[in-house]
Amino acid sequence: MRETAGAVWVCALAMGVVLAAGADERQITFSTKNHCLDNNDNFSADGRFLCYDTREGVGPGIENCQSIEKVEIATGEETVLYTPAASVRGERAAPGVGAASYSPVENKVAFIHGPPLRDVPDRGYYAKPNRNGVEVLADGSGRNVWLDKRDTATARDTIPGAHRGGTHRHEYSRDGKRIGFTYDDVLLPQYGRTVGYMERHPKAPRGATHYVALLVPVVPKGMAKPGEIEHAAGDSWVDPHGAMRAFVGKVREDDGESYEESLFVVDVPLDVDISTADSGSATRFPSAPKGTRIRRLTHAYAGGIVRGSPEGDRIAYYGRDKDGLPQVFIIASDGSDRDPDPAKRPVQATHLPEGAGPGLRWHPSGNVVLCISNNAVVATCVKPGLRFGKWAFLTPHGDAPERSELVVSPDGELVAFTKPVPTLNAAGQRVYTYDGQDLRQIFVFAYPAADASGIPDAITRPRNPSP
Numbered sequence: 001m002r003e004t005a006g007a008v009w010v011c012a013l014a015m016g017v018v019l020a021a022g023a024d025e026r027q028i029t030f031s032t033k034n035h036c037l038d039n040n041d042n043f044s045a046d047g048r049f050l051c052y053d054t055r056e057g058v059g060p061g062i063e064n065c066q067s068i069e070k071v072e073i074a075t076g077e078e079t080v081l082y083t084p085a086a087s088v089r090g091e092r093a094a095p096g097v098g099a100a101s102y103s104p105v106e107n108k109v110a111f112i113h114g115p116p117l118r119d120v121p122d123r124g125y126y127a128k129p130n131r132n133g134v135e136v137l138a139d140g141s142g143r144n145v146w147l148d149k150r151d152t153a154t155a156r157d158t159i160p161g162a163h164r165g166g167t168h169r170h171e172y173s174r175d176g177k178r179i180g181f182t183y184d185d186v187l188l189p190q191y192g193r194t195v196g197y198m199e200r201h202p203k204a205p206r207g208a209t210h211y212v213a214l215l216v217p218v219v220p221k222g223m224a225k226p227g228e229i230e231h232a233a234g235d236s237w238v239d240p241h242g243a244m245r246a247f248v249g250k251v252r253e254d255d256g257e258s259y260e261e262s263l264f265v266v267d268v269p270l271d272v273d274i275s276t277a278d279s280g281s282a283t284r285f286p287s288a289p290k291g292t293r294i295r296r297l298t299h300a301y302a303g304g305i306v307r308g309s310p311e312g313d314r315i316a317y318y319g320r321d322k323d324g325l326p327q328v329f330i331i332a333s334d335g336s337d338r339d340p341d342p343a344k345r346p347v348q349a350t351h352l353p354e355g356a357g358p359g360l361r362w363h364p365s366g367n368v369v370l371c372i373s374n375n376a377v378v379a380t381c382v383k384p385g386l387r388f389g390k391w392a393f394l395t396p397h398g399d400a401p402e403r404s405e406l407v408v409s410p411d412g413e414l415v416a417f418t419k420p421v422p423t424l425n426a427a428g429q430r431v432y433t434y435d436g437q438d439l440r441q442i443f444v445f446a447y448p449a450a451d452a453s454g455i456p457d458a459i460t461r462p463r464n465p466s467p
Contacts (some may be wrong), residue, residue: 062098105176173242213277239312359406365454
């Protein structure tokens with residue numbers, strides 16, 4: 001920080017901060033496993049459970065993760081939903097599972113699954129361009145299906161509706177009908193990461209429940225012309241039906257030399273026929289279905305995992321303030337920083353002295369965004385009006401250990417996150433991750449808003465209001 005702490009907080013008060021009392025955090029997991037929410041959609045539709053993976057317990061990364069699990073929030077009971085029948089651990093590991101998300105409409109969980117051990121001789125070990133999506137029933141039965149088909153044959157075209165690399169960060173649209181993902185290609189690795197989606201379809205490839213299509217036509221690394229995208233990620237659904245997917249694209253600027261990371265939206269109308277996509281070949285990169293359209297919303301820096309509002313009319317993303325600190329910005333989903341209508345241009349929502357940290361989320365009311373700042377969960381009002389930009393700490397701040405992986409329940413009444421804490425086994429011995437760190441456990445607290453607006457009481461009824 002460039003100023004004294006006192007000066008910063010005087011300035012912060014002038015900008016509308018409310019110093020709220022920290023919420024009562026409650027630890028709900030205690031087992032001798034790591035618990036990773038991984039910035040996914042971890043709450044069940046009824047808000048009773050959280051799903052997670054257990055990476056970092058026996059080795060680094062998702063590749064060494066051994067299980068997908070859920071915890072009942074009220075009781076702390078943990079249930080294994082899926083574990084591979086066989087695995088190999090270490091630097092060359094398989095299959096690897098992780099990055100779990102609950103369906104918003106069914107009792108199912110989607111997650112990354114690397115190559116089954118029986119397929120390693122043909123596919124190789126876990127890697128970013130070597131993974132699929134799996135969907136498992138969340139009743140503890142272990143029953144599961146492959147969401148997508150992987151086909152890396154080079155002597156013919158890729159099977160229609162299949163991919164040739166790895167899908168991950170599987171995210172259901174809020175009506176459950178589409179699943180978005182980020183993608184890495186193995187046949188043409190000179191093409192960078194991009195974005196796609198899948199949906200159930202009668203032409204889905206054999207062995208998979210969904211038909212896959214890419215959405216963003218990236219170009220080979222270093223080869224982009226002005227306006228072309230070389231890398232797309234940080235993606236998320238904007239609207240409830242999956243008709244808009246926002247992402248951060250690395251785009252070549254007009255000078256033909258420099259790049260910018262900007263906010264984009266790809267429109268995917270509900271009547272698009274996904275089977276009109278080209279699944280590609282060993283020499284032809286896959287292309288999007290007919291009828292999709294890409295729009296550039298910003299020409300300045302945008303970053304993070306971007307988030308669409310509950311109604312899909314706005315997008316929250318990370319930009320930079322005049323001092324270069326990351327802050328949350330809001331833009332209309334049909335807007336642009338070059339729109340002639342000022343209401344369609346981006347507006348800075350947060351003015352946090354420490355900057356806006358990870359974990360960007362919307363409260364289901366659509367009136368508040370949350371993130372981590374100064375190791376606290378912070379809520380910022382984004383409802384148009386006099387309270388816009390006012391913010392409050394919802395947890396203690398400036399403390400340790402680190403809070404991360406923020407997620408909000410579907411009804412907005414609970415907030416969950418993880419932090420590493422000392423964890424003991426049945427013999428009273430402290431247990432650590434594979435590299436000697438404290439195990440990450442899940443915590444929750446009740447969201448402190450007494451009325452239906454979703455704006456925290458500390459903002460609507462402050463004990464120490466702003467001057």
